[in-house]
Amino acid sequence: MSLPLDPQRLLSIASGLLDGTHDRFVAGVGAPSAIQKGPDDFATAVDLELERRLSAELFEQTGIPVHGEEFGGPDLNEGPVWVLDPIDGTFNYSAGLPSAGTLLALLDDGVPVLGLTWLPLIQQRFTATVGGPIHLNGVAVPRLEERSLRDSMxxxxxxxxxxxxxxxxxxxxxxxxxxxxxxxxxxxxxxxxxxxxxxxxxxxxxxxxxxxxxxxxxxxxxxxxxxxxxxxxxxxxxxxxxxxxxxxxxxxxxxxxxxxxxxxxxxxxxxxxxxx
CATH class of the missing domain: 3.40.190.80 (D-Maltodextrin-Binding Protein; domain 2)
Structure with missing residues (x-):
């Protein structure tokens, strides 16, 4: 592993930066399309703003470059790279449906080593490092047990x-x-x-x-x-x-x-x- 800082330290930094975008994310709900990317795909101005902001802050505080959905970035298979979706569920977000969030992972030579999923509209923050456990709002979540498809959503x-x-x-x-x-x-x-x-x-x-x-x-x-x-x-x-x-x-x-x-x-x- 070629990370410049301890994974827990990187997770803490990334968590703080995502927390810092909470108010802007919430305030932007309902934002209209700014860029049409395909027949059923678009980006809002908030997507672009958050990606620019988080990319700059992550690089400044960790020294690791960012590959984002909207602006791209370095090869995901070489060295440490953050990969960022500033607003996952953009159509939901633009329509005012609360099932939307920010996704951030740290890859090392193409392998995820940190994962963060922030759902600001429902106040949920998921984090994990390789090997677990995962945490929801800072509290460890029990490991998954065997279950049947019939009894599952x-x-x-x-x-x-x-x-x-x-x-x-x-x-x-x-x-x-x-x-x-x-x-x-x-x-x-x-x-x-x-x-x-x-x-x-x-x-x-x-x-x-x-x-x-x-x-x-x-x-x-x-x-x-x-x-x-x-x-x-x-x-x-x-x-x-x-x-x-x-x-x-x-x-x-x-x-x-x-x-x-x-x-x-x-x-x-x-x-x-x-x-x-």
Whole structure:
């Protein structure tokens, strides 16, 4: 590990800086789109402001550069790098829905070593270092125990049935359909950080994430692993920052989730015109 400071010291610094953005985050709720990034994706002026501010403060106080969602940054696979999503759940945030927050992870040669998920609108702060435990508002959370899918709420990523990307829309719908046969308690929060943090704390038994960006997934993946959960991709391969999806869950529930997903076969078979 090539970190310039002790991990606990870095965690303390990062926590203080995220705390410092609380008032601005709360005051900005309802901010409209400032930059359109795609058909269903945009950034608000608050996204840009918070990323600039936190990137400067983190580098000034830790000497570690930042790779953010809005402005990019250094290679995530080389040395220590902070990876930042200033507002996860931007659409929720802009609409006034409180399921939004700030995600921050510290990577060392591409491997998450610290994870922070701040949910200012509901007063929750999740932190973890490698090996755990995770903390919620400074209090250690019990490690995850084995549980069944049938007795669990499951977070589910967004989908558009017309999507033809890495994970076709029809494939996502089929996962949802088959999953609902086992667990009728499916939740769609519209914020990856919430799905992963709540999986780590045991509120959810697991979650399925179709996004692949490190700024969305790194902090939460570390939280789940630090809590004793299992984190893979849709194919069951161990999750890394290069993974194209995330399946995270408590022991037991994770195996059941993968069984549901693997029974559907190759996602490419669900592209329009190829569905069996």
């Amino acid at each position: 499951i977070g589910f990523g967004a989908f558009n049935i017309a999507s033809r990307g890495r994970t076709p829309g029809l494939y996502r719908v089929r996962i949802l359909e088959e999953l609902s046969r086992v667990s009728s308690r499916i939740r769609m929060h519209g914020a990856t950080g919430i799905d992963l943090a709540y999986t780590a704390s045991g509120v959810l038994g697991g979650c399925v994430v179709f996004g692949h960006q490190a700024w969305d997934n790194a902090a939460g993946a570390l939280l789940v692993e630090a809590a004793g959960g299992v984190v893979t991709d849709l194919a069951g391969e161990p999750w890394t920052i290069e993974s194209k999806s995330v399946v995270a869950a408590s022991p037991g529930a994770h195996e059941e989730l993968l069984n549901v997903i693997s029974a559907l076969g190759d996602p490419a078979d669900f592209l329009e015109g190829r569905v069996r």
